[in-house]
Amino acid sequence: MTTTSLDKAAFQSLVAEFGFQMTPQDEADYYTLVKAMEDEITEVEVMPAYVDPRLAPSVALPVADRKYSAPDKADNPLNAWSHRFTLKDEAAVSSGILAGRTVALKDTIAVAGIPLTLGTHTYQLTTSPDQPYPIPSVDAPIVTRLVESGGVIVGTATCENFCMSGLSDTSAIGPVDNPWLKGYAAGGSSSGSGVLTAIPSVEKWRKKHGLPIEDLGLGPGVDLAIGGDQGGSIRLPAAYSGVYGLKPTHGLVPYTGIASLHPMCDHVGPMASSVADVALLLSAIAGYDGMDPRATPETPLRKNVPAYHELLKAAIAEKEAKGEWTPTTAGKGLRVGLLKEGLALPKLDPKVADIVRAAAAKFESLGATVVDVSVPLHSKGGSIWSAAMRGVMADVFLSSKAPDLLAFTTTEVSPPKMTQEWYDKLTAASPMVVTAALGSKYLGDTTKFPHTYRSKAVSHVAQLRAAYDAVLDDVDILLLPVTPSVAPPHSIKAAGEKSAKGLLDMYQNNLGVSDNTGPFNITGHPALAMPGGWAPAAGIDGAESEGKLPVGIQLVGKRYGDFGVLMAASIWEVAGLGLDED
Structure with missing residues (x-):
């Protein structure tokens, strides 16, 4: 200072x-x-700086021995990797619930000794001219939990520039390609996490359908990944990349030691290639850490966290014992609400709507009760998110403002200097970041917008939460699309290259993708994105496309009803996996 x-x-x-x-x-x-x-x-x-002892780096590998590398293009053809390293506990690998499964972390999560980039340009996050990116001195609690559970952390995954894009073309190292169809968005801001999880899924799917994999050129993937979600940033890449991503109930998984957008909407959670693996990973990372103010009295202590993966196995076994785990009876007793407003997005592709309605029909064929439900305020969820966030969030994610409640913040990250160079780079890479800075400056001016403006907005967040809660008293889960379309072509073709479509168009493309995801960030309900089927891809630069891309469906449950969401997803798949549909 x-x-x-x-x-x-x-x-x-x-x-x-x-x-x-x-x-x-x-x-x-x-x-x-x-x-x-x-x-x-x-x-x-x-x-002297103070570091909470609970954040001490995992003893599985001393910080001095943590070596990392930034992979070259040959080893990172989809741009999904940020830095490669290996962090594991040999004893836990043979005994923990993750049992040696490989894990990638979104590049917002502090790992001691490993650069933290937030997807942005070098020298933006640190005051040291000799250090392009800050090097954390702590391990975020979920890092320690992954290692203690037997996971093998093999690197950090690329994320969007300051995590402000729902697509995947704003990272400082360039666009992240969709593994199903190169040249298309993979979803953001946890873009690399989605892609690295999807790579094995693409290869497995192609083998299953008798298609070659030798010349795909996707590079190495992972078994599991951790993503962050403030407006859809786990669910969007899961939907676009054809994998599974859970935004847990707000506060269930500690956000300590992770770069924040704003405590009201910050979530961190599992991404994987199956419902079972999502449940397994949630078991490994959930539970109050004693530091995160996002936790509530309902958040279980670490020692009391349900073993979600075991609960899932037990519930399925119980239905099997009753002879109910069949394509016509697995859904018996489940109540599904098809959210009317979720199917009323202005840009909703009719083919995506068809996939979601087909998902509802599949639930019915499985024996579930499906009803149409309405939450009129859902259509204003995006505006409520903006009114509650826009005037204050740049103070957090750009200026490193600490939460108002006691919490550990990422102290190694210094605010970027908003110079002309900063403006030029971010305007080319991510006008969403510049807009956020300008908007927060304007909306944060209390002479024009007194604190009562945001206070009213926050009251409407509570109203929106109550509206979802009321509907979820009558149904077990809500069903709706994740995104309005399949992944679009990249707006930006290379790092630092300004979009040919213009700033406004690029910004609006991003805004539209989170209309069905952002509202659940501020209300805190658990929401799972999972593959529901396929739809045709749009052509690039006016050309026709014969390719198809995954369509994600979204299941939303009661707060702290994360297990119910996972169970409903498992039931739906008894009648076949979404990507096995034509």
Whole structure:
């Protein structure tokens, strides 16, 4: 921090901003009081940094022995990897529930000794000219939990520039390609996490259908991944890339040690190639860590976390014992609500709507009860998200503002200097970031938008939560699309190359993709994206396309009803996997 000293002239300017008239004695006294505040801040600033012992790096591998590399293009053809390294506990690998499964982490998660990029350009996040990116000194709790559970963390996955894109073409290292069809978006902002999880799925699917895999050129993938989700950033890449992604109930998985957009909407959760693996990974990472203020009284302590994967096996076994785990009876007792407003998106592709309605019909064929439900406020969910977030979120994700409640923040990340160079790079790479900065500056001006504006918006967040809760009293899950279409072609072809379509078009493309996902970030309900079928891909640059891409369906459950969502997804797949549909 650059230390300043409040002099009399600066204090008089401060008073003038308020329009106060002070007597000479009052001015002298108030100056003394405010100067004392500055002195206290300076006193704290020079204190040695404190790191909570609970965030000490995993002892499985000392920080000094943690070696990493940024893969070259030959080893990273889809741009999905940020940095490669290996972090594991040999003893846990042979005994933990993850049993040596490979894991990739979104590049917002602190791993001691490994660069943290947030998908943005070098030198934007640190004040040191010798260090392109900050190097955390702590392991986020989920990192330690993954290692203790026997997972083998093999690298960080590319994410979108400051995590502000629902597509996958804004990262500083360039667009992340969809593994099913190169040249198309893979979804964001957890773009690399979705792609790396999808690579084995693509290869498995092609083998199953007698198609070659030798010349795909996808590079190495992973068994499991961790994504972050503030407006859909787990579910969007899961939907576009044809895998499974769960945004858990808000506060169920600790967000400590992870770069934040805003505590109200921050989620971190599992991505995998099956429902069973999502449940397994959730078992490994869930539970209050004693530090994250996003937790609620309903958040289980780590020792009390349900073994979701075991619960899933037990519930299926129970139905099997009753002879009910069949394509006509597996859904017996399940109540599904087809959300009317979720099928009313302005840009909704009719083919996507058909897939979702077919998913509802499949639930019915399985013996579930399916009814149409309506939450009129869902159509205003995007506006409520913006009203609650836009005036304050840039203070958090760009200026590193600490939460108002006690929490550990990523102290190694310094705010970027918003120079002309910053503007030029971000305008070319991600106008969503520049817009967020401008919007927060304007909407954060309390002379124009008093705090009561946001207070009213937050009250509507509570109203929206109550509206979903009311419907979920009558049904077990909500069914709706994840995205309005399959993955579109990239807007940006290469890193640093400005979109030919223009800023407004690119921004609006991003806004549309999260209309059905963002509302559940602010209300906190668990939401799972899973493959539901296929739809034709749009052509690139006006050309026709004969390719198809995955369509994601979304299941939303009661808060802390994460298991119910996973069970419903498992039931749906008894009648066949979504990507096995024509």
